[in-house]
Amino acid sequence: MEHEAQPVETSEHPMEQSLPEVRSREALSAATPLAPSSTLMLALACLAAFLFPGLGHLVLKRWGRGALLALSIGGMFLLGLFWLDGHLYRPDLSGPLSVFTVLTHLAPFLANVGVGGLYGLCYLLDVGFQTHPAASTYEIGNTFLLVAGLLNYLVILDASDIARGRKR
């Protein structure tokens, strides 16, 4: 299967058009066009990235990036849970659906679930859902857990871009 050279994507944002790094990226892309991976590899990379932080990049053979992402997001998740006494949110929608319910239950749950497999493992083992409001770092731990999940959504998108050939 031949991969056609992908058109160089340039940003239309006026501020980015003048950045030397944009011009150098364009020159690099024009010299060596990126070959997108197959649809199966794209799906595998995104699924792997969702199952464990950094695994999608490892599937795409970006070893350094994958290792760093695994350490960063995985480390943030573990520290938030076990060192800073944060807790994970369950999708508790037992009461009437309101803005308050969405903000205090659904949104944090969606943020937590961004780490994918790690959240699933904790859900199966029933670990990390107990609250520790008396702990001095309770809110910091919650923040670590929420941000870890949100960052992993970015990582999934990054793995997708690499698989599509938009990035190296």
Add this chain to the structure above:
Amino acid sequence: MKHLVAMILFALFVAIVFAIVSKERPRDQFAYGVKVFFAFLGVGLALAWIMYPFS
């Protein structure tokens, strides 16, 4: 002390992820990561001092 260490670790982890997803070349990633790390620390410390009189 635990709070300060937590803030430093948070800045470090977020800077690493931002650098990897935003830049492509390792040198650019490192430079951007350092910039983001110190930006997080600086803003965090600045906000802490701003909130201090009200604590």
